[in-house]
Amino acid sequence: MTGRNLRVNGERLWNRLMEMAEIGATPKGGVCRLTLSDEDKRARDLFAEWCRAAGMTVEVDAMGNMFARRKGRRAGPAIMAGSHLDSQPTGGKFDGALGVLAALEAVETMNDAGIETDYPIEIVNWTNEEGARFAPAMVSSGVYAGAFSLDEAYGFTDKSGATLGQELERIGYKGALPVGGRDWKASFEVHIEQGPILEREGLPVGVVTGVQGIRWYDVIIKGDEVHAGPTPMDRRRDPVRGLHEVLAGCYKAAAEQGEWMRFTVGDLKAQPGSRNTVPGVVSFTVDLRHPQDEVLDGMEQAMREIARKAGDAHNLDITVERIWNSPPVAFDEACIASVETAAQTCGYATRKLFSGAGHDSVYVARVVPTSMIFVTSQNGISHNEAEYSSPEACKAGADVLLHALLDQAGIVGE
Numbered sequence: 117m118t119g120r121n122l123r124v125n126g127e128r129l130w131n132r133l134m135e136m137a138e139i140g141a142t143p144k145g146g147v148c149r150l151t152l153s154d155e156d157k158r159a160r161d162l163f164a165e166w167c168r169a170a171g172m173t174v175e176v177d178a179m180g181n182m183f184a185r186r187k188g189r190r191a192g193p194a195i196m197a198g199s200h201l202d203s204q205p206t207g208g209k210f211d212g213a214l215g216v217l218a219a220l221e222a223v224e225t226m227n228d229a230g231i232e233t234d235y236p237i238e239i240v241n242w243t244n245e246e247g248a249r250f251a252p253a254m255v256s257s258g259v260y261a262g263a264f265s266l267d268e269a270y271g272f273t274d275k276s277g278a279t280l281g282q283e284l285e286r287i288g289y290k291g292a293l294p295v296g297g298r299d300w301k302a303s304f305e306v307h308i309e310q311g312p313i314l315e316r317e318g319l320p321v322g323v324v325t326g327v328q329g330i331r332w333y334d335v336i337i338k339g340d341e342v343h344a345g346p347t348p349m350d351r352r353r354d355p356v357r358g359l360h361e362v363l364a365g366c367y368k369a370a371a372e373q374g375e376w377m378r379f380t381v382g383d384l385k386a387q388p389g390s391r392n393t394v395p396g397v398v399s400f401t402v403d404l405r406h407p408q409d410e411v412l413d414g415m416e417q418a419m420r421e422i423a424r425k426a427g428d429a430h431n432l433d434i435t436v437e438r439i440w441n442s443p444p445v446a447f448d449e450a451c452i453a454s455v456e457t458a459a460q461t462c463g464y465a466t467r468k469l470f471s472g473a474g475h476d477s478v479y480v481a482r483v484v485p486t487s488m489i490f491v492t493s494q495n496g497i498s499h500n501e502a503e504y505s506s507p508e509a510c511k512a513g514a515d516v517l518l519h520a521l522l523d524q525a526g527i528v529g530e
C-alpha cells in the first residue's frame with residue numbers, strides 16, 4: 117500500500133476513545149477526569165502503556181507533559197501531534213482525548229503499513245489544558261511557550277488548597293525533563309469543533325487557520341439616582357437611556373463587522389437595583405472576539421464612539437475600559453497547507469475556519485509552526501456530558517492528521 121492510500125483503523129481509534137472514557141466515566145455518559153487527579157493518572161498510565169506497546173519511548177517533563185516518540189530516519193526535528201487527556205468536571209469523551217488518541221492511531225497505522233518516516237513523530241499529552249481544577253487554562257503548553265514560569269505554575273491552587281506542583285508529585289508525573297525547547301519542525305492538533313459550523317455544512321473535518329482574539333471590557337454608565345415617581349422625565353440623568361443606545365449601537369456595529377465578529381454582553385447590573393428608583397449606575401461586561409486584530413481595533417473604536425455620543429446626548433458619564441486582551445493567533449501557512457492537502461488526499465470535503473475557543477495550540481504556535489484539524493461536533497455541544505462526535509468524524513480527523521504528519525515527516529523511499 118502506498119502512502120496516499122493509507123487510512124487509519126477507525127474501529128481501533130473508536131475502541132480506544134471508549135476505553136479511555138471509562139476512566140472517570142459519569143452516569144450521564146460523560147467524563148470527569150480533572151487534571152492530576154487519580155483518574156488523570158490512570159489515563160496517563162494507559163496512554164503510556166499503549167504508546168510503549170506501539171514501539172514508542174515515553175518521557176515526561178517537569179510540568180507532567182508526556183512525550184511519546186516514534187523514531188525517524190533522522191534524529192530530528194520531530195513532527196508533533198498533541199492535545200490533552202484532562203477534562204471538565206462534567207466533560208465529554210472527545211474534548212482533548214481525540215487529539216491524543218488520533219495521533220496514536222496515526223502512528224499505529226504507520227507501524228501496520230511498515231512505513232519509515234524521515235523525521236520522527238512525537239505525540240504530546242499536555243497537562244491541565246482545561247483549567248477546571250487549577251486555573252488558568254492551557255497552563256503547561258503556556259509554560260512550554262514561556263507564557264508562565266514553572267514556579268508560577270507549580271503555585272496554582274485548587275479549591276482544597278492543593279498546589280499543582282504537589283499534585284504532580286503525588287501522582288508521580290513530575291518528570292525530569294526541562295519544560296520547553298524540544299526539537300520540533302511542525303505541530304498539529306486534532307480537536308472537536310465545539311461549535312456548529314461543520315455540522316451545519318455537512319463537513320466531517322475543518323482546516324483551522326487560527327484562533328480568535330478575545331478582548332474583555334467593563335462598560336460603566338453613571339447618572340443620578342432619583343425617585344421613579346416625582347422626578348419628571350426631562351429632569352433625569354437616566355443611565356438606562358444611555359444603555360439602550362450603547363447596546364443598540366454596538367449590536368449594529370458588530371453586525372457590520374461580518375460573520376466572524378462575536379459581541380457578547382454576559383453580565384449586566386443596575387445600582388442600587390430597585391424597581392422604583394432610577395439607577396445611579398448601570399454597568400455591563402463585553403466579550404469581543406474576532407480573528408483579526410484590526411477588526412477588533414475597529415469595533416473597540418466604534419464602541420467608544422457610540423458611548424461618547426450616548427453620554428453627550430443624555431448627559432451621562434460613560435466609560436469603556438478594556439480589562440483583558442488575548443491577541444488572535446494565525447496558524448502557519450505550510451502547516452495549514454499540509455492539513456488541506458491531507459483532507460484532499462483522503463477525499464474529505466472541508467472548509468477553513470477559526471477556533472472560537474482556546475487550545476494548547478495557541479501557545480504551541482508561539483514556538484513551533486502549527487495548525488489544527490477540527491472534527492464535527494454533534495449540535496456543537498461541548499464541555500457537556502452529551503458531547504458527541506461520530507466514529508466516522510473521529511476517523512476522518514485521524515486520517516487527515518496521518519497525512520499531514522506524513523507530509524511533514526516524509527516517507528522514506530517515496
Ligand SMILES: [Zn+2]
Pocket residue numbers: 200211212245307475
Ligand atoms: Zn480541549
